[in-house]
Amino acid sequence: DFLNALNEVRPAFGVSEEELESRVQGGVINYAKHIEEIFTEGKLFVQQVKNSERTRLMSVLLSGPIASGKTALAATIALGSDFPFIKLVTAEGMVGMSENARVSYVNRVFEDSYRSPLSVIVVDEIERLIDWVPIGPRFSNTLLQTLMVLFKKQPPKGHRLLILATSSERTMLSRIDMTKSFDAELAVPNVGNIEELDRVLQSVDYFADPNIRVDILQRLQGYTGTEKVNVGIAKILLIAETAKQDVDTVSCFVETLARAIPMD
Amino acid sequence: DFLNALNEVRPAFGVSEEELESRVQGGVINYAKHIEEIFTEGKLFVQQVKNSERTRLMSVLLSGPIASGKTALAATIALGSDFPFIKLVTAEGMVGMSENARVSYVNRVFEDSYRSPLSVIVVDEIERLIDWVPIGPRFSNTLLQTLMVLFKKQPPKGHRLLILATSSERTMLSRIDMTKSFDAELAVPNVGNIEELDRVLQSVDYFADPNIRVDILQRLQGYTGTEKVNVGIAKILLIAETAKQDVDTVSCFVETLARAIPMD
Amino acid sequence: DFLNALNEVRPAFGVSEEELESRVQGGVINYAKHIEEIFTEGKLFVQQVKNSERTRLMSVLLSGPIASGKTALAATIALGSDFPFIKLVTAEGMVGMSENARVSYVNRVFEDSYRSPLSVIVVDEIERLIDWVPIGPRFSNTLLQTLMVLFKKQPPKGHRLLILATSSERTMLSRIDMTKSFDAELAVPNVGNIEELDRVLQSVDYFADPNIRVDILQRLQGYTGTEKVNVGIAKILLIAETAKQDVDTVSCFVETLARAIPMD
Amino acid sequence: DFLNALNEVRPAFGVSEEELESRVQGGVINYAKHIEEIFTEGKLFVQQVKNSERTRLMSVLLSGPIASGKTALAATIALGSDFPFIKLVTAEGMVGMSENARVSYVNRVFEDSYRSPLSVIVVDEIERLIDWVPIGPRFSNTLLQTLMVLFKKQPPKGHRLLILATSSERTMLSRIDMTKSFDAELAVPNVGNIEELDRVLQSVDYFADPNIRVDILQRLQGYTGTEKVNVGIAKILLIAETAKQDVDTVSCFVETLARAIPMD
Amino acid sequence: DFLNALNEVRPAFGVSEEELESRVQGGVINYAKHIEEIFTEGKLFVQQVKNSERTRLMSVLLSGPIASGKTALAATIALGSDFPFIKLVTAEGMVGMSENARVSYVNRVFEDSYRSPLSVIVVDEIERLIDWVPIGPRFSNTLLQTLMVLFKKQPPKGHRLLILATSSERTMLSRIDMTKSFDAELAVPNVGNIEELDRVLQSVDYFADPNIRVDILQRLQGYTGTEKVNVGIAKILLIAETAKQDVDTVSCFVETLARAIPMD
Amino acid sequence: DFLNALNEVRPAFGVSEEELESRVQGGVINYAKHIEEIFTEGKLFVQQVKNSERTRLMSVLLSGPIASGKTALAATIALGSDFPFIKLVTAEGMVGMSENARVSYVNRVFEDSYRSPLSVIVVDEIERLIDWVPIGPRFSNTLLQTLMVLFKKQPPKGHRLLILATSSERTMLSRIDMTKSFDAELAVPNVGNIEELDRVLQSVDYFADPNIRVDILQRLQGYTGTEKVNVGIAKILLIAETAKQDVDTVSCFVETLARAIPMD
Ligand SMILES: Nc1ncnc2c1ncn2[C@@H]1O[C@H](COP(=O)(O)OP(=O)(O)OP(=O)(O)O)[C@@H](O)[C@H]1O
Ligand SMILES: Nc1ncnc2c1ncn2[C@@H]1O[C@H](COP(=O)(O)OP(=O)(O)OP(=O)(O)O)[C@@H](O)[C@H]1O
Ligand SMILES: Nc1ncnc2c1ncn2[C@@H]1O[C@H](COP(=O)(O)OP(=O)(O)OP(=O)(O)O)[C@@H](O)[C@H]1O
Ligand SMILES: Nc1ncnc2c1ncn2[C@@H]1O[C@H](COP(=O)(O)OP(=O)(O)OP(=O)(O)O)[C@@H](O)[C@H]1O
Ligand SMILES: Nc1ncnc2c1ncn2[C@@H]1O[C@H](COP(=O)(O)OP(=O)(O)OP(=O)(O)O)[C@@H](O)[C@H]1O
Ligand SMILES: Nc1ncnc2c1ncn2[C@@H]1O[C@H](COP(=O)(O)OP(=O)(O)OP(=O)(O)O)[C@@H](O)[C@H]1O
Ligand SMILES: [Mg+2]
Ligand SMILES: [Mg+2]
Ligand SMILES: [Mg+2]
Ligand SMILES: [Mg+2]
Ligand SMILES: [Mg+2]
Ligand SMILES: [Mg+2]
Structure with missing residues (x-):
């Protein structure tokens, strides 16, 4: 089934699978029915981006409490697709960068993906990417707006992109109308x-x-x-x-x- | 009728019709009476800008919920005019630009339009162009003021301009008195x-x-x-x-x- | 009478009458008694600046709802004076300028006026010049303070200046104590x-x-x-x-x- | 009496009496008892700075409604002293300057005064010098702090300074604890x-x-x-x-x- | 007693005693019991820093209403110690400096003190050093944090430092948890x-x-x-x-x- | 037992043990049962980072009132581990640095630690590192986000890191959801x-x-x-x-x- 598919290795170019694989190193335990369902739906979205005439772009949000397994599940779905371009966008990769540098970095990952016929981008922990803090509240509106635009930007003809974003701040995303920007949502419970x-x-x-x-x-x-x-x-x-x-x-x-x- | 007019191709210079056409690729389904009415009114505004002695500038707002078809309808009206200059202003085209660069970019599109005798500019998703986020709320006042001035700035004599703007944040636009800046409004429902x-x-x-x-x-x-x-x-x-x-x-x-x- | 005086052309240097004239191209319709009264009072202020020993500077605010004719009336009064220096200050002329550039621009117009024996400056749409937006609210305090100082700054001896400012945000002007800065006010109703x-x-x-x-x-x-x-x-x-x-x-x-x- | 003293001209160096005199060009009308009292108290402060062993610095606030005559009265008291250094600090003299330039400018006037044995500085319209606007409220804290420090900074030994500041925003000054910074206050009513x-x-x-x-x-x-x-x-x-x-x-x-x- | 000790002059290097002495020029009047008590406690802190094995750093806050004599008392205690390094940190010495320059300046005074075996630093009017204004409220958080860190930073071994800070804004200091940063407090009443x-x-x-x-x-x-x-x-x-x-x-x-x- | 282990000296490279030792110079008094418990738990975390297959990173928060002994206890645990890389991150070491310089500094300490097989970093007084002040409230979101990312960033394979952070502002950390970022917490009471x-x-x-x-x-x-x-x-x-x-x-x-x- 889907979980086993992880073992099949694919020829890679521009792929950062290694880093993604480190996110599921401990493996995924099938401890409840919703785990299987998340993989089933994930597979459906992978197929839609791959096959649908109308759908060249799809953005999916995995949200749930801290430590519930969002990153591991997004990484597993991404690795389970057989897409040649797989990338992880994460705050860890941008420590110490200026806001502008971060916008460029994120933008470049998306630009790169537009050159591959089939791509998956895992955008991990949106709240951290946008420097969210509930006191104030404060966040980088520049990063936020960049993400909102990129999440809706159609790849050029002949190119297809699946975006898997994770967040433990669904309430905040909903207050800033970002949940509506996603084409679908997957809940990851404790x-x-x-x-x-x-x-x-x-x-x-x-x-x-x-x-x-x-x-x-x-x-x-x-x-x-x-x-x-x-x-x-x-x-x-x-x-x-x-x-x-x-x-x-x-x-x-x-x-x-x-x-x-x-x-x- | 109007919808068929889309098939008639026009000689183009400085036209970004291609990108606009990509917004109505899926076609427009005539699923309700209001769709036809929107096109009728749109045609009237196209005629007014083209013919009226007094009206050299007209700005129209298409507002409605997310995914209701605003962009597709604005693009269809724009393409349905037989104006030689047709341009789309969109946040996607400005990802990673600084605020100043974006003001210049938008300003240049309008300056270009003033050189054509007849122009249509589609200003898509005002809320995204001004980096709107309801938390705070925050937005680029610089972009907002630029748009408000450009939406009222008369083209030079002998030049005429129709502005079609879209937004899913009509309440916000109304709070900032921007709805009053528009010469007319079209509602696009779900x-x-x-x-x-x-x-x-x-x-x-x-x-x-x-x-x-x-x-x-x-x-x-x-x-x-x-x-x-x-x-x-x-x-x-x-x-x-x-x-x-x-x-x-x-x-x-x-x-x-x-x-x-x-x-x- | 006053309206006819518009037809008398004056020798001009440093005058931007052309642009001002474009604001009353459609002409002014004498549709109510208050229109005539506005012109009578306007004429009085023109005379006071021209003749009074004590009054070398006068600032007048024309305020009223959007589209009520404020700009056309201010332009008509300005053109109806026989002052050699007539200038229009408007946000349209400053699109894309930085805040500093705009302060310099406005300041230069006033400095220029101080060199003419008799000057009128029309400062159109104060709210737009100061980037006013009611959400927040936000505005350029730098522009605002510049205007407040210039509206009260006496021209050098032997020089006289009439300032005609327009605004559709009288409530805001009153909240920031700017209405008190004006020497007189004219209401322009719908x-x-x-x-x-x-x-x-x-x-x-x-x-x-x-x-x-x-x-x-x-x-x-x-x-x-x-x-x-x-x-x-x-x-x-x-x-x-x-x-x-x-x-x-x-x-x-x-x-x-x-x-x-x-x-x- | 004091008013007559204005006619006695003094030898000047570094003095901007001319500009100060332009503020009382219309003359001062002795229309009520409080006018005379203001001059009496003003004279007392002039004497104290001139003679007192302990008091080398004194700062006095003239506050009252707009147009009540604050600037004319402060200018009259300053000109009525027989101090060799008399300067006016006013927002008009700083239009278009950056915040830093303004701090330097103000600071330089005070530094200059420290070189004269006896000085008066009229600091006109504090609210305008600090870019005060009640919406927000906003103001230049840098200018404000500079003024607060300079108002309390003792001139070097052998040098004496009288500061006459005016403001129509006494409530604001009191909210920011600035009224307490003054050694004395004079009310200027309508x-x-x-x-x-x-x-x-x-x-x-x-x-x-x-x-x-x-x-x-x-x-x-x-x-x-x-x-x-x-x-x-x-x-x-x-x-x-x-x-x-x-x-x-x-x-x-x-x-x-x-x-x-x-x-x- | 302690007051008399002021007359004993000490050999100085890097000392700004002169400026400190100007703060007590008028002398200190022993008008109430609390004046003597403040000196007794001050003397105790001087001894502790000088002698205690454990206490190489001590920070003391003198707080009280405006004009109550805080600066004069702090200066008297400082001058009454027999420490070779005595410095005054005051906003007057930093007029016109940028925030960064001020941080450097303050930091340098402390660095210098770490080179002397025994030092006293009088940090006068904390609220002015941090540009405090109750409207907003606003203040330089950079300066504030610098002070908070320096007030707790141990001098290197073999070096000892007594910090005497004054403020008339004790409520504010308490709201920002700064009072807790001090090792001791002295109240200076009217x-x-x-x-x-x-x-x-x-x-x-x-x-x-x-x-x-x-x-x-x-x-x-x-x-x-x-x-x-x-x-x-x-x-x-x-x-x-x-x-x-x-x-x-x-x-x-x-x-x-x-x-x-x-x-x- | 654990306390005695402090006496065993370890060969050091890249170690700033000296500074850490200065934090426990006065020694640790075993005045209550919770002191012993803190050391027991601390030892457990040291072992987990050293031995556990799954746990290559662990972050622990020591929180409690001001002066309760947090820094001394964290330093003691750090020095009691036998890890070759031990570093202290503290605001004192960054006085006068710009925000960017501070982010780089902190980031470099973590990058260095990733090169050692076993590391402990003591991050002292988080509230001071992020310039926290309860009025506003204000803080450096850049520093805060950097810390939040670094506290969760896995060291590369074969490298292991224990983070001991201290804070007297647990309520604030909890409001900004930072407490959830820690893998464990130790309370340090008065x-x-x-x-x-x-x-x-x-x-x-x-x-x-x-x-x-x-x-x-x-x-x-x-x-x-x-x-x-x-x-x-x-x-x-x-x-x-x-x-x-x-x-x-x-x-x-x-x-x-x-x-x-x-x-x-
Ligand atoms: N069914 C499962 N789903 C997700 N993760 C699982 C599952 N079974 C085991 N795991 C393991 O649990 C851990 C989940 O951690 P993960 O970092 O993905 O959570 P998270 O929700 O992204 O946390 P955070 O909110 O901190 O980002 C991983 O180590 C993963 O290998
Ligand atoms: N009658 C119709 N009106 C509008 N769009 C239609 C209609 N019939 C079909 N469509 C299709 O529906 C889609 C409408 O999407 P569109 O992006 O225009 O919506 P939108 O309101 O601009 O969304 P968003 O709020 O995300 O900007 C297009 O693919 C368009 O081809
Ligand atoms: N009596 C009149 N007063 C003013 N304008 C008139 C009058 N009669 C006709 N007009 C015409 O009406 C129009 C008034 O528009 P104008 O731009 O001056 O209004 P406004 O109040 O400045 O609008 P806005 O609030 O958008 O700045 C002009 O085209 C002018 O020629
Ligand atoms: N007794 C008087 N006191 C003050 N001004 C007088 C008096 N008699 C006549 N004047 C004249 O009144 C005018 C007072 O204006 P002035 O600019 O001083 O007022 P102000 O309170 O400073 O106004 P603003 O609030 O605008 O700064 C001056 O022209 C002055 O010559
Ligand atoms: N017992 C006393 N304590 C303090 N100052 C005294 C005393 N007796 C006389 N003085 C004199 O009183 C004045 C006190 O002023 P000082 O500037 O020290 O007050 P302050 O509280 O620091 O004021 P501010 O709040 O303005 O900073 C000095 O001139 C000092 O010489
Ligand atoms: N059991 C103990 N636990 C902690 N510190 C102790 C203990 N016994 C003695 N001490 C001594 O108490 C002092 C504790 O001070 P320390 O700076 O660690 O407190 P802190 O909580 O970090 O204070 P702050 O809130 O100011 O950062 C040290 O000098 C330490 O040597
Ligand atoms: Mg995760
Ligand atoms: Mg759209
Ligand atoms: Mg107008
Ligand atoms: Mg005045
Ligand atoms: Mg003092
Ligand atoms: Mg500590």
Whole structure:
């Protein structure tokens, strides 16, 4: 299926697949139905850009809480397309650049993509690219306007582009009318409950033993008094690593995760 | 009639018709009475600029929701004039330019037009040209003031200019007193109801079969419980393309469109 | 009388009368008593600057709604003086200039005027000169302060200056205490009622027939249910031109004007 | 007395008395007791700076409504001192200068004064020097801070300085704590009532006849229904000049002044 | 005691004692118990910086109303230390400098101090150094942050620094959390009541006669109806100087001081 | 244990341990259970970065009131790791730098760390690094965004980085969603009560005698009427030093500390 497609390597030019692959190094755990659905829809958009007569450009927003797996999923969909041009646009690649330099940089990535017949661009963490901060609020309107224009700019004839953008600030994007700029949206939720957590922990080697997992889930519910989890998968995996350093791995994991679970 | 006039090609100098034509590539579907009325009024303004002794300049605003077809309609009216100078001013053409460069660019297009006896300039998406963002709110006042002055600046004697501007932010334009700067306004609404939607779908080849359309419209009303649609024509045509990639095109179309229909 | 005085041409140096004359090309229609009064007062100020021992400088504000005829009236008063230096300061003449360049430009016009024994400067649309926009609100404080200082700066001995400024944003000017900077004010109202409208239409050739006008006024009142009009003379004359392009000129005029009349 | 002292001319170096004298060209009318009191206090401050061991610097604020005569009174006090260095700092002298240039200019005037044993500097219209506008509000904080520091900066030993500043925005100065920076304050009110107006008109030659003045004052009270006037002396004198151009001078004066009197 | 210590002169390098001494030229009047207490605490801080193993840096804030004597007291404490490096940082020394130049200037003073084994820096009127104005409010955040960092920056080993800062805007400093940056605070109040005023006037030669003072204090209480004074010592001494110019010194002093006493 | 580990010196290259050591010169007093816990958790994070397959980057926030010991604790943890690259990023090191220079500086420290296999960076006082001031509020968004990106930027393969950041403005960090950027948090509280204060004073030589401490604590409670202290350890040690200069050390200590204890 789609996930397996990742293993098929493609001849590359102008591709920054390497960096994208580093975003899914830990692999993607199929811990809930919505994970599969996101891949199904992603595949549909890939096909539409590839085949549709009318649709030469498509922009898709993956939004969800911090650490919910947005970047990993966008990277997986991008790598799963068989497009010759795949690029990642990220704030990390622009530290220390002036606003103008950043606009040029982003613009150049898009200009490059217009020269390939089929392209995917992953635009990661829009809020960071536009220097968003809720106090004020402040942000680089120059970067924001550049993105809004590029997200709607048709590639020249014979060229096709899929844009996968991620953000954990959907409310802000909606206030600035940017959500309307996207042709489609994909929601990426947190790990929601005990059952989904169990499926995540199955993939963590030192929690492989089902008895340990039963113990963990029971103690966790003892702390929180609920079946809800609502923590990002990245956070859960990090806490598991911290716990691994402790002598009493299970206790450390349960206590730290319990503190991370939001109270209502 | 007016729509057919598009096929008559004109000798061109300084004309960027090509780009304008790309905005109506998909064609214009005559799905409601207001479409014809917009063209009738547009024709009247073209005649006034061409013939009236007193009126050497006219500025018209096409406003309506996102994806309602503003750009396509403005482009069609512009191309339907038989004016020798036709230009499109758009944010896409100015990505990465400094504010000053953009003012110069816009100013130059208008200066060029003053050299032609008869000109049309389509100023697309004013909100994007002025870097509008509702948070703050922020915008380039320099660009805004430049546009407001140019929209009222009489061409020299013996020269005539029709300005067709589009915007999906009419409320903002009205707050900044810009609507009063226009000599006339044309409203471009969404596809409003089931009946109008039916006429749109007639033009989509894989929904040509009336039975399929009856099925679609019934299932859609089943989902939404109303005859209202209120979705932009561009969005409807995009959803049709996405659905085409799916095995069950009709279901995919109905479900996706239903999600796009706003609740009251 | 004063209006006829326009026909007397004067020897000119440093005069931009030509551009000012283009602002009253359509002529001035004496459609109401206040038009004559504005000219009487204007003449008084011209005389005061020319003759009074104490008054070497006078600044007058013409304010009123958009399209009410402010620029045409200011231009007419300026041209009706027999001053050797007459200049128009307008945002159109400064498109694309930097703020500093604009301050220099305005300052130079005033410096030039100080070299002529008798000068009139028409400062058109203050709100546009200072880049005023009600959102924020924003404006160029540098331009504003320059104007406020120049409006009060005495010309050197033996030199005299009349400043005629126009604005449709009197409320704003009053909020920034600028109205107090003017030595006198003239209000320029809209065409107020059916009677005044009738006198305007008398001057439009294709509405010369009194029967046609009776028909127009009756149908208009049928639409609006009131004798009030409250539309700017420039707008009325524009609508008349649009209507002229239509087969049914009268209906088109009445309907478009009716839409332009504000509801209370 | 003090007013007469103006006639005594002093040997000057670095003095811009000429410009200051142009501010009191029309002369100062002794129309009320407070005028004399202002001069008495002004004289006291002049003496203190000249003689006091402790007081080498003194800053005085003259504040009052627009056109109340602040500049004329400050100029008169400055010219009435017998100090060898007298300078006027005014926004008119800095039109078109950058903020930095203006700071340097102001600073240089003060530096120059420190070289004279006895100096007076008239700082006219603080609100204009700092580009004050109540919308926002906005102003040049750089200019403001420069003034606040210079107003408190002691001249070097053996040098003495009197600063006379004027402003019609006392409320603003008080909000920014600038009033506290002054060592003393003098209030300059409007012409308050019929009686004071009468004494002003005595000095206007064409109202010399007492019967005319009685007529004017009666008719004015007929219009306003009150003995209050509350109009600046400069405005009253200007209206008198306008009226002089009219055939019916008295009516024109009374009507225009009546419109200028504020309603409560 | 401490006050006498001022007379002992120290060998100086890099010292700007001269300017500091000009701030206490008028001398310090020991008019209340808190004056002595301020000197006692000041002496303690001087000793701590000089002797304590742990404390190589100490920053002290002297705050109080305008004209209460903050600068004179800080200067006296600084001069009373026997530290070889004594500097005054003041806005007067930086008029006309750019923000960057001012940061460099302040930074250089501190860098210089780090080269002396024992240093005192008087940072006078923080609100003026940071261009504070309560409208907005506005201030130079760059200067503010520079001061906040320098106030906490440890000198290198073997070097010791005492910082004495003054401000009349304690509320503002507290709102920006700057008061917490200081290691200690000293409050400098106004002359509070009749009794303290009496002790101040004892030092003014022309009020030396006790009978005159009794007269003054009685008449003052007659005006104000209270024993409270609450006026800064600098203001009181200035008013005494103004009164000295008047024929009736006592009346002038009492009336002017009465106007300066705040009503509750 | 961990504290002792500080004595083991490591071979260093590119290490600024010296400056970090100056932050814990006074030593760390183990005055409460939470001090030990902070070290235990700190050690866990050091191990995770060193050993975990998945975790090549970890960012930890130490937050607490001013003077509570955040910097000393972060420095101790950093020095207690056996990582070859240890750096301190602090506002003191960047006084007078432009915003751009500061971004470059910070970025360079991180780039350097990516070249070492194992690195710790202490980012001290985030609020000062970003020029935070609560009035406005204002801050350098450029610095803030740079930090937010660098705190999440993975070092290249084979390289590992632990970030220890301190701040006394946790509320602000939470408002700008920065707390979510950290992988873990450590709270550093004030000295809470009499009992903890007693353990602090045991380490101060001149309060070594238990009877003196009993006396101090009793008198303190006499002043405050409570067992609560809630003062930062740095402040307590400073007050002890001031008291040492006084003849009556105990009284001075008790009175000054009592004033520093917050009232509820
Ligand atoms: N089903 C899954 N979906 C997403 N990520 C997964 C999944 N299973 C495992 N992962 C792992 O979880 C981590 C998700 O982190 P990722 O950085 O993508 O989250 P994010 O939402 O982009 O976080 P942030 O809000 O910080 O940008 C990755 O390491 C990824 O390999
Ligand atoms: N009657 C119609 N009016 C307008 N567009 C139509 C019509 N029929 C079909 N179309 C097609 O619908 C699309 C309208 O998209 P267009 O970009 O003009 O919308 P828009 O309102 O300008 O959108 P946006 O708000 O994003 O600028 C075009 O592809 C056009 O070919
Ligand atoms: N009595 C009149 N007063 C003024 N203008 C008149 C009159 N009669 C006819 N006109 C014509 O009406 C038009 C007035 O337009 P004008 O540009 O002066 O209005 P305006 O108030 O300056 O508009 P805007 O607010 O757009 O600046 C001119 O074309 C002028 O020739
Ligand atoms: N008693 C008086 N006091 C002041 N000015 C007087 C007096 N009598 C006559 N004048 C005249 O009145 C005018 C006062 O104008 P002036 O410019 O000084 O007023 P102002 O308060 O400074 O006005 P603005 O607020 O515009 O700066 C001058 O022409 C002056 O000659
Ligand atoms: N006990 C005293 N304390 C302080 N100043 C005194 C005292 N006795 C006399 N003085 C004199 O009073 C004046 C105090 O003025 P100073 O400039 O120090 O006040 P300030 O509070 O710094 O004022 P500002 O708020 O304007 O900065 C000086 O001239 C000083 O010589
Ligand atoms: N248990 C402890 N924890 C922290 N610091 C301690 C401890 N015991 C003693 N100290 C000493 O207390 C002082 C703590 O000051 P430090 O500068 O670390 O506080 P801080 O919270 O960083 O202050 P600031 O908010 O000003 O940055 C240091 O001098 C340190 O040597
Ligand atoms: Mg991500
Ligand atoms: Mg469009
Ligand atoms: Mg006009
Ligand atoms: Mg004045
Ligand atoms: Mg002071
Ligand atoms: Mg610290």
